[in-house]
Amino acid sequence: MTQTETLTSRWAELRQQQPNLRIRDAARQLGVSEAELLATGVGKTVVRLAGDFRDLLKQVTTLGHVMALTRNDALVHERKGTYEKVSFSGHMGLVLGPDIDLRLFMSRWTFGFAVDENGRKSLQFFDAQGQAVHKIYLTEQSDRAAYDALVDHFKAPDQSDELALEPTPDRTIDQPDNEIDVAGFQQDWLGMKDTHEFFGLLRKYGVGRQQGLRLAPDGHAQLLTMDHVKQAMTLASERMVPIMVFVSNPGCIQIHTGPVKKLAQMGPWYNVLDPLFNLHLNETLIGQVWLTKKPTADGIVTSLELFDTDGQNVCLIFGERKPGKPELESWREIVGDVASPQPLS
Structure with a gap:
């Protein structure tokens, strides 16, 4: 054979x-x-x-x-x-419909x-x-x-069942905290004008994402649990607060913007089961949950960041928002109700 x-x-x-x-x-x-x-x-x-x-x-x-x-x-x-609105700039792509909203990394x-x-x-x-x-x-x-x-x-001319796979690249190991300019990192965090600047901030200081949250300015990152995430989702459903749910892998980020209604726990899986949006989250594979606060030109933006047990960022949850508009106060209230974060000065 x-x-x-x-x-x-x-x-x-x-x-x-x-x-x-x-x-x-x-x-x-x-x-x-x-x-x-x-x-x-x-x-x-x-x-x-x-x-x-x-x-x-x-x-x-x-x-x-x-x-x-x-x-x-x-x-x-x-x-x-x-x-809708499918576009590319080199290997970076966007799909910007009201329902299907994607960020594409085509080199993957x-x-x-x-x-x-x-x-x-x-x-x-x-x-x-x-x-x-x-x-x-x-x-x-x-x-x-x-x-x-x-x-x-x-359809490919070659319909072979053989695949030439490449080995999994080694994961980048965070440098020790004492080799990082923490003061500079925190100062630049406080000076952000857009949440997208955070990626560049991590690269500038050679900081891993989880490490960056751990080294955040006082009051801007708080370690939570999956129970806090589920409580926030429940309150968003009950109060009909629209949210944004980002799920990512190295080749794609997919975003839901809108309400969540039907929530269900099935064994280790926590689910959203709505007509247009389904989310299935395996709690056993979530290693850390962080509440983060990032400054923008429109004020503080609050998010829940989920990391898997390997330390990879796998999900972000925000209140619904668009550039030029401040964060929904109803979302901030939800986060405050579930996490009681320290107020920012």
Whole structure:
């Protein structure tokens, strides 16, 4: 048997034992990447895609109403709507519709597939290590003819089930606190005019994100727990306060803006189960939760930042806001009610 045939056989056996097992979890149990496992279906239920995925994403607008899915190990973010205002500047991309709102890092998009799971059709994209970056699922309202035309246009000439994966790069290790200009870092934090400046601030001082929160100016970062997150979500639902939920992986950030209504705990998973927005959060994989306060030209912006057990930032939660407008007072009240943070002078 070939390597692919062996993997196909092992997966079939695993599905018999655990019929509800998701492909990401199956891949982990089998010791392979999700893309490798998916590729065993090439020529049957899977079509390999090729070409410039930026051009492909511009054509996703023709599919109409779809479901966008972005995930990491700890969270799954699903948002229904249409892809609108798709644009690129080099390898950086934006999708800026009112429903589907994405930040795209196309240098991470290595493999693409069109998948048919018993009639449920999707476009799925993976990085060089075979980890899922972004998926687009058709809904009952989607234009299936447009989907077929898109798949036909971007179908790879080589429909091999072999993937040339790259090894996972080593994670950057934070430098010791005593080697960081903490005073300068804190001064520049207090001088921020936009939350987006925070990324540059970390780079300037060579500070990891979690490390930066730990070294924040007094009163600007507070360590919380998952219980605080759930309390904040409950209050946002009860008080009908619109929020923003960012879920990220190295290739994509997906954003929900609006209310959350139906919240449900299912085992270790904490869920939002609304008609257009679903969030699935595995509490066992959350290592730290921070409440942060960042100065902007519009006043302080308050967020909840979730990190996984490996220290990776996997989710951000804000009150709904746009540049030029101050943060919702109703969101600040929620954060104050659940966390009782120290007031800023």
